[in-house]
Amino acid sequence: MTSFTGFGPKALPFFEALKFHQTKAWFDENRGLYESDVLEPMTALIEDLTVAFARKKIPLKGDGKRSIFRLHRDVRFSKDKSPYKTHAGAVMTRSGDKKDPGLLYIHIDPTGCFAAAGFYRPEPPTLAAFRKAMLANPRKAEALAAKLEKSDLPLRTFDQLTRVPRGFEALKDGPLDGLVRMKSLVVQEDLPERLVRSPKLADTIIDFAARARPLLDFGWQAVD
Template structure:
């Protein structure tokens, strides 16, 4: 299947799900989800996979085991792509009633990764390089966010020139586009590709300076 845009029915499906997040609604509209949400998103990531890596579409079901919110379905459909052989950094796309969201970077870092991240930020060469990457993303309209400490991290001076970056425990960029005509055409693929290319320097910095966690699974938090 060639990607030709997300039809308006995809947005209508999620508007309905937001109003009635129930198995009854899902069962009655499952064909719309398959045809107008999942299939176009799969086509989009398949076309971009040669440049950006192996795609994975997330399950549409929420994990409600430890949540007070027991609504069973996600009100968006997301997909992540990760380059094989790289330790960290990925790109993400999500469609919902709110439109299209793209993102890139690292959403969660284990303790050993946070330690390596902060050492690299503290290094003048690599720290300045990351600061320039963040500025470039913001200059083209991306938000740069992530989990972060309110206070100064232990062992670092409060007046460090890159203290805001040092406070981060994860780092990613994103941009949200509200529904507009191009979302329903193949132009949406070009928008996603351009945004993901802008995230490449951030992912490359994370791969080179942080990498995959080497800590045992029970010591990563």
């Protein structure tokens, strides 16, 4: 196993160039750069985080084969037929399966790198269980939101219903009005470019995961 030492100095420039060279010929010519500066560091990062999380009893894990998203885009139902994504992403979950609810996501992108955690557009039964947990114990849900705020990880509000969903009217106009309308329950931390190239990125993500843990625990308890 190779220890993570940072993403390569050409990782972000590679994706910048890929925006303008969406051809197999160009990618094949630069495949070695992608593997050395993006894929290998991401694999090492995921493996190092898996070991660190196990030591800290944070129930998240992954590996290079299952955790990292393919660079090729699924263009079957898209008007944009560009074959390649212009960022790298990886997911860690309790089982290591990308589809397992409750995740840590790492995003490497020249327009902005970040780590995120929580429940991104979960399946309807999972989201319903989350909302029922809020309704059953509103004080616990309020305390969760306050704890995340205190940890500088406010819940993201990018994905909300315009009104409280049916069956949860008791939470309307109260402290949980915004929370129960969310379709994704996610916290995020931006990662500066200099940090992405540093081995310290792993420690930053470990700290982020620990601060995001209350959100993950609340959701897991709701769906298990």
